[in-house]
Amino acid sequence: MVDLTSAATNKTNPARRKSKKRRLLCIFFLILLVLLVIISIWFCIFVSTVDIPKEGACSRHAELQPYYKGRGDIKPLLILVWTWPFGERFPLDTCLSEFGVPGCNLTIDRNVSDHADAIIIHHYDIMQSRDLLPKGPRPHYQRWVWFNFESPIIIKNLDMVENLINLTMTYRQDSDIFIPYGFLKQMNIPQTFTIPTKTKLVAWLVSMWYSGNRRTKYYEELRKYIQIDVYGKEHKPLNWEDFSSTLEQYKFYLAFENCGHKDYITEKLWRNAFGNMMVPVVLGATRENYERFMPSDSFIHVDDFSSPKDLSEFLLVLDKDDVKYKQYFNWRSRYTVERNIGWDTHFCKACSVLHQVNGYQTIPSIEKWFINK
Known part of the structure; x- marks a missing residue:
């Protein structure tokens, strides 16, 4: 005698199994959705605590915001201001607060010259003598930045920085760090x-x-x-x-x-x-x-x-x-x-560019590039 109840049950088992699979898939996707929401909330909280430029913090550095926004991997740079430009002092701690550029430790203390990430050298202040340049071997990662705001009829002795400079910082648009008088x-x-x-x-x-x-x-x-x-x-x-x-x-x-x-x-x-x-x-x-x-x-x-x-x-x-x-x-x-008003504008711009520069270069002749090109 055939057990009709058992037979009917056996026939419905595949359907029940499919229904159970669907329920499990729904639960899985629901859990996944919840996890994604939690991760999104955590990410937003994390990003809001990172020192990044505020929207519109400084129109002069608006082009930097795509680089910094949302990044938490900004390595602080120690940048030595070799001389006060023309002897004019300026605040060294305004890069983040005034211009929205994080990771900039500017200093005038020459005692850090052997481990600074970069040294910015204002040519007008050192052009009278090679002895006014930084001395001694420098770390392989250290960059020297040639800073100049004067025309060729003012500056002199460019030959003394041959094969010493890694980045240029001038009003020339083809400089590594472009600092026009205005725009x-x-x-x-x-x-x-x-x-x-x-x-x-x-x-x-x-x-x-x-x-x-x-x-x-x-x-x-x-x-x-x-x-x-x-x-x-x-x-x-x-x-x-x-x-x-x-x-x-x-x-x-x-x-x-x-x-x-x-x-x-x-x-x-x-x-x-x-x-x-x-x-x-x-x-x-x-x-x-x-x-x-x-x-x-x-x-x-x-x-x-x-x-x-x-x-x-x-x-x-x-x-x-x-x-x-x-x-x-x-x-x-x-x-x-x-x-571009204020020396800190230029030095903070230099810091922002130094954050983005990859690789290493040495400029054989500043004179050939700046005057004769």
Whole structure:
């Protein structure tokens, strides 16, 4: 006699087994989901405790945030500031708090020179003698950074750092650490701006008078045809309290550099002209070089004119035509002017780059790269 109950049970067993497997799979995936949620929560908590740049902590270092954000493996670097640049002291502990750059231990103490990760050498302060350079053998991992803000007509004795330098830190865009005098930052939303009332024509502020060089010769010819007010040593006095209120009265500013060196665009343009809402008349690098850093209609280049007389006539035309003059300010609705103010800005930028540099290099000739290239 056949046991129908047993037979029916045997027939349903495969279905029960499939149902049991499905329940087990559901439980497994549920546990996995819970684990993923727990891991995600833990990761968010961990990341929030890591010293990383805060969003927007410093616009000058916004490009560094993708490197630092979310990283907990930042090795602290000991960086020796070999000399105070031009003897000017600055805070050594602002890299994280002011610029959002972690892992930077800056020091002026030369006793650590034999185990520092890097030494930053400001050339102007050591260029008089090879004896002013760091001495003795250095660790295989230590990098020497050549720091220079001056044009080729100022610095000298570049040959004494041959085969000693590992990284360059200058206003040249092809430096390992690029530190321009200023730059334009694009705004997300166009902004309105106001041009101060202009009652005067052309201003020039001169700190160093180089007799016989191009900018002096050009000025001496230009002043024959147009009124130019010159401020500085042996000229009209101008103190810092009246700096902006005086310069913003002028329509044009002679942003004449002391030489035509690649990327050498200094505070004459960024601070004096752009910073005080004047149209810069530039002399130095080529127009193409300037246009790498600013719109073509934001400045007037002397090379666009056959002579200083032609330039003076053009400026006088703009003086009488407000519509054409104001076109030189159109870019201000899209960009803000940023300047690298403070030595700590440059040294913290150097630290951030040192964190990212892989490998080791030695530059055979700074002179060949900086001057002759």
